Every structure is written in structure tokens, then in C-alpha cells.
Amino acid sequence: MKKKALLYEGKAKALYETSDPSLLWVVYKNQATAGNGAKKEMIAGKGKLNNQITSELFDALKEEGINSHFVKQLSETEQLIQKVDMFKLEVVVRNIAAGSFSKRLGIEKGRVLPFPLVEYYLKEDALDDPIINEDHIKILDLATQEELAEISRQALLINRALTELFASLDIRLVDFKLEFGKTEDETIVLADEISPDTCRLWDANTNDSLDKDIFRNDLGDIIPLYEEILKRLKQR
Numbered sequence: 001m002k003k004k005a006l007l008y009e010g011k012a013k014a015l016y017e018t019s020d021p022s023l024l025w026v027v028y029k030n031q032a033t034a035g036n037g038a039k040k041e042m043i044a045g046k047g048k049l050n051n052q053i054t055s056e057l058f059d060a061l062k063e064e065g066i067n068s069h070f071v072k073q074l075s076e077t078e079q080l081i082q083k084v085d086m087f088k089l090e091v092v093v094r095n096i097a098a099g100s101f102s103k104r105l106g107i108e109k110g111r112v113l114p115f116p117l118v119e120y121y122l123k124e125d126a127l128d129d130p131i132i133n134e135d136h137i138k139i140l141d142l143a144t145q146e147e148l149a150e151i152s153r154q155a156l157l158i159n160r161a162l163t164e165l166f167a168s169l170d171i172r173l174v175d176f177k178l179e180f181g182k183t184e185d186e187t188i189v190l191a192d193e194i195s196p197d198t199c200r201l202w203d204a205n206t207n208d209s210l211d212k213d214i215f216r217n218d219l220g221d222i223i224p225l226y227e228e229i230l231k232r233l234k235q236r
Helices: 046-063 099-105 134-139 145-168 223-234
Strands: 003-009 013-018 023-028 031-034 039-042 070-073 078-082 089-096 112-122 171-182 188-191 199-203
Touching (some): 023 046, 046 070, 046 145, 046 223, 134 145, 145 171, 145 188
Antiparallel strands (some): 003 013, 023 078, 031 039, 070 078, 089 112, 089 171, 171 188, 171 199
16 A cells, blocks of 8 residues: 555645555644634644544444444554545534533533534634534535434444543543545445544543643643543553
8 A cells, every 4th residue: 555645634634645546544743723723833742642542432433333434543643544525514512511512502611411412513614614503504515314314323323432432431521523424335434533632521530621622722731631541542
């Protein structure tokens, strides 16, 4: 397998074509961003931690029967993934009130929600990724009703699996972002990454943040926190 031309470069990852047209080569970058790129900083070691954490989590989900585009980890900073047609949607699952949800609705941070809440956002940095509903998704032709139902079903299954996994590591899964894509045979699968960049994670004993909120709010160095997440995952 050979890495070929650069296909796409985002804030956190670069995607390359490979000698197999059905596979892509992912390189995780050290760049940390917040506010859709309004705040940027290069943080040594971040890329390899997110790559390894995502690899561990995709492997754990596969053990639970949940498929993703992940094929294998190639190195500390690289993955091989299946090429998929991405939905232009960000799917957020919330278990505990925090972040924009608390600000938007005036619900105090830390309140446990009565059931997992699924929200949809248009994946469009220029519009600041606005929250949208099912009718917006239909009007914008982002997904069919059947596709959206499958995306929501999978999001809740992933939430249950990850909530149980993190709980076993003394971590609370507050909320997290998912992205999905379609394979060549139209199967919908989990894509992108799952890491402390895309999850809000709190230590179960202290409620201290173990995620990118520390970077967003200028509260310190995220590397020790990401290292702690990886260490706990490897001990599962």
C-alpha cells in the first residue's frame, strides 16, 4: 500500500489517495482549533494521541458490532480508512448538559438529561455549523428520511457503547460529535474520528475536564489529559 496525492486537508487531518482507490491514508495533525478555526495552535504530540485514541475507540466499537470506515492504524499518526461519501452533517449526542446546549437553553452545566439527545448541525464552517432539524435536512437534501433514521439509530447505539466503555474507565461521556458516510454499496457507517477533540469527557470522580474544553477556555495543557485518556483505554 502506497500513499499518493493529497486529497483533502482539514484543521486536524490530511487525507491522501492510495494505490487502492477504495482506501484513503489519514495523517493526524498537531493543530488544535476552537470556534471553527478562530483559535489555532500547534501542539506537539496531539496528532499521535488523537490517532491512537480514535483507533482504540473504533476497535472497541467494532467489538460491539458497530462498523466504521476504520481499517487499521498504520503508525502513531497515520490510519488507513475506507473511502466513503460523507454526509454534510455533524451529529451530536448529549447525555449531560454542557457547552453550547447549556448556553442556548439556559440549562445548568452538569444536569443529567432524562434521555440521550440527538442534534444535527450543518457541516459548514462559513456558517459556523448551524443547528438544523429534520425538515432543514430534507430541504437541503442532506439525507433521506430513511438515511437519517439509520444515522440516528447508529448514533444512539454508539452512545450506549461508548458510555459503558468510558464508565468502566471512570470517565463520564458528557456529549460528543459524530460524522457518517456511505460506502460504495450505500451502507451507512461511522466515519471521521472519536477523540477528546470531538468528545466532552469528565473524570467520574472529580468532574475535571479531560478534553479540548481545556484548550477552548485557556485552562492549561491538553496533552497530559489526552495521554490519560489513552492510558485508560489501553488498560481496558
